Amino acid sequence: MTTQELSGALPEATTSGRPAWFRRSDAWQGYLFIAPFLLVYCVFLVYPLFKGFWISLHDWELVGTYREFIGFLNYEDLWYDSLFWKSLWNTIRFVALTVPSMTLLAMLLALAVSKRTRTHAVLRAVFFGSSVFSVSVVTFIWQMMLNGERGMLAHIFEALGLVPIDYLRDSFWAMPSLVVTTLWWGVGLPLALFVAALQQIPEELYEAAELDHASRWTVLWRITLPSIRRTIVLVLVLQIVAHFQIFGQPLLMTRGGPADSTRSLVQLIYDTGFRDWQIGYAASMAMVLFAIMLVVSMIQLFLGREERS
Amino acid sequence: MADIRLSRVSKRYGSALVIEELSLDIKSREFVVFLGPSGCGKSTLLRMIAGLEDISAGEISIAGEVVNEVPARHRGVSMVFQNYALYPHMSVYDNISFGLRNTGVPRDEIRRRVTEATRILRIGELLDRKPRDMSGGQRQRVAIGRAIVRQPRAFLFDEPLSNLDAELRVQMRAEIARLHHSLNATMVFVTHDQVEAMTMADRIVVMRSGRIEQVGTPIELYRHPRNLFVAGFLGSPKMNFLPATVGGSGAGSLSLEIGAGRPVELAVDTYPGEIGSAATLGLRPEHLHLTSPEDGVLAGKVELVEKLGSTTHLHVALADDRLVIVEVSGESEARVDDLVGLDFQPASAHVFDADGNALPRPEP
Numbered sequence: 142m143t144t145q146e147l148s149g150a151l152p153e154a155t156t157s158g159r160p161a162w163f164r165r166s167d168a169w170q171g172y173l174f175i176a177p178f179l180l181v182y183c184v185f186l187v188y189p190l191f192k193g194f195w196i197s198l199h200d201w202e203l204v205g206t207y208r209e210f211i212g213f214l215n216y217e218d219l220w221y222d223s224l225f226w227k228s229l230w231n232t233i234r235f236v237a238l239t240v241p242s243m244t245l246l247a248m249l250l251a252l253a254v255s256k257r258t259r260t261h262a263v264l265r266a267v268f269f270g271s272s273v274f275s276v277s278v279v280t281f282i283w284q285m286m287l288n289g290e291r292g293m294l295a296h297i298f299e300a301l302g303l304v305p306i307d308y309l310r311d312s313f314w315a316m317p318s319l320v321v322t323t324l325w326w327g328v329g330l331p332l333a334l335f336v337a338a339l340q341q342i343p344e345e346l347y348e349a350a351e352l353d354h355a356s357r358w359t360v361l362w363r364i365t366l367p368s369i370r371r372t373i374v375l376v377l378v379l380q381i382v383a384h385f386q387i388f389g390q391p392l393l394m395t396r397g398g399p400a401d402s403t404r405s406l407v408q409l410i411y412d413t414g415f416r417d418w419q420i421g422y423a424a425s426m427a428m429v430l431f432a433i434m435l436v437v438s439m440i441q442l443f444l445g446r447e448e449r450s
Numbered sequence: 451m452a453d454i455r456l457s458r459v460s461k462r463y464g465s466a467l468v469i470e471e472l473s474l475d476i477k478s479r480e481f482v483v484f485l486g487p488s489g490c491g492k493s494t495l496l497r498m499i500a501g502l503e504d505i506s507a508g509e510i511s512i513a514g515e516v517v518n519e520v521p522a523r524h525r526g527v528s529m530v531f532q533n534y535a536l537y538p539h540m541s542v543y544d545n546i547s548f549g550l551r552n553t554g555v556p557r558d559e560i561r562r563r564v565t566e567a568t569r570i571l572r573i574g575e576l577l578d579r580k581p582r583d584m585s586g587g588q589r590q591r592v593a594i595g596r597a598i599v600r601q602p603r604a605f606l607f608d609e610p611l612s613n614l615d616a617e618l619r620v621q622m623r624a625e626i627a628r629l630h631h632s633l634n635a636t637m638v639f640v641t642h643d644q645v646e647a648m649t650m651a652d653r654i655v656v657m658r659s660g661r662i663e664q665v666g667t668p669i670e671l672y673r674h675p676r677n678l679f680v681a682g683f684l685g686s687p688k689m690n691f692l693p694a695t696v697g698g699s700g701a702g703s704l705s706l707e708i709g710a711g712r713p714v715e716l717a718v719d720t721y722p723g724e725i726g727s728a729a730t731l732g733l734r735p736e737h738l739h740l741t742s743p744e745d746g747v748l749a750g751k752v753e754l755v756e757k758l759g760s761t762t763h764l765h766v767a768l769a770d771d772r773l774v775i776v777e778v779s780g781e782s783e784a785r786v787d788d789l790v791g792l793d794f795q796p797a798s799a800h801v802f803d804a805d806g807n808a809l810p811r812p813e814p
Contacts, residue, residue, distance in 0.1 A: 345535035348502050353549035353596075354523045363548075367539040 201421035215425035251335030272329030276389030338372035378441035452513030452603035459508035486657035528597030711748035732800035746791020
């Protein structure tokens with residue numbers, strides 16, 4: 142090959158690499174690989190989302206064929222619906238009570254059982270154990286605990302000569318009861334996340350801190366917590382998103398009462414859609430819930446990006 | 451600065467004995483290197499001195515005080531870890547000053563000490579950076595700075611250079627040696643790299659399987675290795691070992707019959723063993739020189755020529771297929787497949803008895 146031939150061949154080799162037809166087929170192969178996921182994603186997530194929004198713009202009955210486009214009238218009705226605001230407030234109250242206490246509880250438990258010893262492994266399994274129960278089992282257990290006449294706590298109160306409290310029918314205690322039940326049920330996953338994060342902190346950091354005269358409090362505050370900061374944010378966001386969707390516990394334990402004091406947003410959506418058959422109105426509530434959770438997820442993405450940069 | 455004394459120290463993990471009744475005196479202001487292969491217990495021993503590992507038996511004292519039950523923080527030692535162990539979310543300044551703040555040192559004094567340490571280590575411009583924004587060498591300097599500011603009674607280094615690239619390792623080696631000179635501090639340094647040990651140590655402690663094989667200055671160990679293990683561990687390329695038989699012994703001399711060469715007469719102080727027993731002849735590559743095949747004590751064929759510029763390493767296969775490495779100054783003219791003879795000064799040869807222990811020999 143002459144020098145001229147070489148110099149002529151080089152630009153094409155360096156600029157295009159592979160022939161155009163091959164690159165096109167390469168791209169198609171790529172799309173084929175992600176096609177199954179895209180299909181499932183579109184059918185089960187994207188389509189229902191838009192369909193839900195579309196339904197929320199209608200006066201749409203569950204049974205029958207009555208469907209009337211009413212624009213944003215459902216959203217306007219929401220604005221004046223006191224039960225919606227009460228349910229939203231109940232949900233926010235539940236989230237505000239549950240998320241910090243769940244995060245703190247999971248973190249404290251993780252700090253106590255994160256060592257790689259057999260005893261700690263057994264304790265981790267025990268604490269995670271409650272997560273495997275279904276909501277009906279969990280609420281049944283806690284109803285037996287909290288029942289004002291036959292519950293375990295009632296018996297203890299009576300034995301101590303105190304008047305038992307009917308936690309699930311008391312407007313002050315009903316919500317904290319749901320929170321305690323949820324803590325017991327849901328602490329497993331954040332516990333597992335915190336244990337994984339704690340076990341990734343190099344032991345040498347603690348040894349260096351020991352040589353640096355750091356107290357246990359200083360070690361916790363200056364080394365452990367900053368090292369698991371990303372996991373704390375992740376747990377907070379997962380908890381917020383999960384607990385905004387609270388449904389089973391109030392439905393089975395309090396029926397939303399007393400006096401709607403524990404009625405959650407999802408429970409209201411369910412009642413509106415499937416008891417009152419007003420699917421359009423229920424869909425507008427679901428869209429509001431979706432927007433709240435989207436904002437929370439965006440905050441987590443933003444915090445995660447800031448951390449990386 | 452303080453001396454460190456280890457007295458019949460043992461370490462046991464369950465039924466495994468990793469350090470066995472080890473005794474050692476480290477003098478104040480001395481630079482001692484623990485040298486040995488992976489798993490020999492050198493890091494464990496260092497961590498026992500630091501107080502990061504319990505002592506199963508024996509006694510460790512620092513500056514005359516028995517510290518077996520003293521927590522690591524109160525032993526007055528600083529440690530530089532293999533992976534630096536810098537606090538990832540703290541700036542360089544915070545990393546270095548962390549220990550001082552925890553002990554209530556006044557703010558002005560902290561600033562003065564950090565400034566001094568960073569000046570010595572030439573990292574003054576990095577004070578606001580986080581560890582993730584620094585190179586390996588810079589991180590290592592910060593780790594050393596953290597050790598310096600605490601003004602410890604002794605510095606402990608746990609393979610601090612093993613994560614650095616070759617060039618940086620040479621540079622940091624020199625810096626640590628310079629630091630020892632300027633701080634005049636007791637330093638204990640763990641490594642598996644014999645070059646690091648030879649270049650930095652006042653004394654080297656060669657370890658194997660939780661025991662000390664030999665303690666001495668680098669030159670003592672190089673010239674008078676106590677056994678085959680020490681002889682083979684120190685020196686690069688490593689010492690050539692040739693199986694031999696004791697042919698006879700006289701006053702201050704020993705006759706050796708080498709399987710792949712002519713018999714040689716060597717000077718030894720005494721030979722308590724029997725005639726006809728097995729022995730090993732140890733020849734450092736730099737003590738061998740090329741002759742014609744007929745004149746050499748050994749003869750063989752050149753199998754590989756490694757030209758390093760200032761020296762050339764020749765890999766020569768002897769008649770019994772045993773490979774011998776010869777270090778020739780400058781560029782050798784020998785080529786692959788050349789037949790060559792090898793000779794050496796008898797005074798430079800090492801002889802080891804059947805148990806692998808060196809026979810004492812006069813100075814070369």
